[in-house]
Amino acid sequence: MSNSIVIIPTYNEIENIEKMVRKVLSYEKSFHILIIEDGSPDGTAIKVKELQREFPERLFMEERSGKLGLGTAYIHGFKWCLEHGYTYIFEMDCDFSHNPDDLIRLLAPLEAGTHTLSIGSRYTKGGKTVNWPLGRIMMSYFASVYVRMVLFIGIKDTTAGFKCYHKDVLQKVKFENIPFKGYAFQICMKYAAIRHGFKLIEVPITFIDREFGTSKMNASIFKEALYGVWKMRGMKL
Numbered sequence: 001m002s003n004s005i006v007i008i009p010t011y012n013e014i015e016n017i018e019k020m021v022r023k024v025l026s027y028e029k030s031f032h033i034l035i036i037e038d039g040s041p042d043g044t045a046i047k048v049k050e051l052q053r054e055f056p057e058r059l060f061m062e063e064r065s066g067k068l069g070l071g072t073a074y075i076h077g078f079k080w081c082l083e084h085g086y087t088y089i090f091e092m093d094c095d096f097s098h099n100p101d102d103l104i105r106l107l108a109p110l111e112a113g114t115h116t117l118s119i120g121s122r123y124t125k126g127g128k129t130v131n132w133p134l135g136r137i138m139m140s141y142f143a144s145v146y147v148r149m150v151l152f153i154g155i156k157d158t159t160a161g162f163k164c165y166h167k168d169v170l171q172k173v174k175f176e177n178i179p180f181k182g183y184a185f186q187i188c189m190k191y192a193a194i195r196h197g198f199k200l201i202e203v204p205i206t207f208i209d210r211e212f213g214t215s216k217m218n219a220s221i222f223k224e225a226l227y228g229v230w231k232m233r234g235m236k237l
Contacts, residue, residue, distance in 0.1 A: 001085075002030040002031060002032045002058070002086075003086060003087040003088055004029070004030075004031050004032065004086065004087070004088040004089075004090070004107060005031065005032040005033065005034055005081050005084075005086045005088070005089055005090065006024055006031055006032070006033050006034070006090040006092050006103065007034045007036060007073075007074060007077035007078070007081065007089065007090060007091055007092070008020065008033060008034070008035050008036070008092055008093070008094050009035075009036045009037075009038070009070055009073035009074065009077070009093075009094070010035055010036065010037050010038065010040060010044050010048075010094050011037075011038045011039075011040050011044070011067050012040045012041070012042045012044065013040065013042075013044050013094040013095065014040070014042040014043050014044050014047060016094050016095050016096060017035075017044050017047050017048060017051075017094060018047055018051060019096075020094050020096065020100070021033060021048070021051050021055070021059060022051075023100045024100050024103070025055055025058055025059070027100075027103070027104070029103075029104060029107075030058070031058075031090075031103065032058050032059070032060065032086070033058065033059050033060065034060045034061070034062065034077050034080060034081060035048050035059070035060070035061040035062070036061075036062050036064065036073040036074070036076055036077050037061055037062070037063045037064065038064050038066060038067045038068055038073065039063070039064065039065060039066045039067065045061065045063055048061045049061070060080075062076060062077070062080060064076070068181075069181030069182070070161075070181055070182055070185060071178065071179075071180045071181040071182065071184075071185030072181060074091060074185065074189075075175045075178070077089075078165075078170045078175065079175070081167075081170075082167060082170060082171065086167065087166065087167050088107055088110055088111075088164055088165070088166065088167070089164070089165045089167060089170060090103065090106065090107075090162075090163065090164045090165075091161055091162065091163045091164075091165075092161075092162055093161060093162070096208065097207055097208055097209060098120060098161070098162040098205070098207070099205065099206065099208070102120055102162070102203070102205050103164075105203050105205075106118040106119075106120055106162070106163070106164040106203055107164055109201045109203070110164055110166050114199070114201070115199045115200060115201040116165070116166040116168055116169050116193070116198040116199055116200075117163065117164070117165050117166065117169050117190070117193050117198055117199075117200045117201075118163065118164045118200070118201050118202075118203050119155065119157060119160050119162070119163050119190065119200060119201070119202045119203065120157075120160055120162030120163065120203055120205040120207075121155075121156055121157040121160055121202035121203060121204055121205060122140070122157050122160065122205065122207045123141060123144060123156040123157045124156045124157065124202040124203075124204050125204060126204030127156075127157070127202075127204035127205055127206070127207075128204075128206050128207070129206075129207045129208075129209075130206060130207065130208045130209065131208055131209035132207075132209050140159065143158070143159060143183075143225065144156060144157055144158040144159060146226075146229070147159070147187055147225075147229050150229045150230060150233070151187075151191055151229055151232065151233065153190070153191060153194055155190055155200065155202065156202055157202060158186075158187050158190060159183045159186050159187060159225070160186060161186050162205060162207075163189075165193075166198075168198070169193050169196070169198050172192075172196045172198075173189065173192045173193070173196070173237060174192075174236060174237055177235055177236050177237060178192075178235075178237070180224060180225075180228050181224065182220075182224055182225065183224070183225040184224045184225040184228035184229070184232075187225060187228070187229060187232070188228070188232055188235075188237070191232050191237065192237035195237050196237075
């Protein structure tokens, strides 16, 4: 039984899923994987089931009825992981924009007992993005500046989605009060951790834009984050 599990939400990730699963399960550190699969029409779930026959004790999948949003996928995953007794719980994308080689680096501060949430950060010293157009980089960077100004938090990469939580953080957060589905969800989880007094660290990573598949970013996700940060200030998290 591993104490560490990587939650990977999927929707139409047939081009990435097998490579990602094999990579995460190849490390000397024994990670488990939980796929939250939202009814991909491209056969992602079928491929995961094939891989489960090869990794029956390390690869798990929760299938949902449709594309219900990133935030609800992670909340579903968090609850599952807590129920199954994991201590260290990761969020990671399937498209290799998050490098699985960084899992150990994110885990280290939590295992050392110095922090309870580590964030794979593009904008802290040593972090960077690759293959993103300049406009996308500027939008993402200044979105984090905006969030810091509204919420009065010192996190450089507020929308980051590559993270490792100690279970203590997730046991405190009131998931039922979080309505967000996209970037706003990622912001809200960090803000909730700060509100509960947990110690966060930003670990520099290189974020590489996906090579295969289609980005899930859209205008409604951006708008949710733009206005959602103001709602967070009054929420019971």
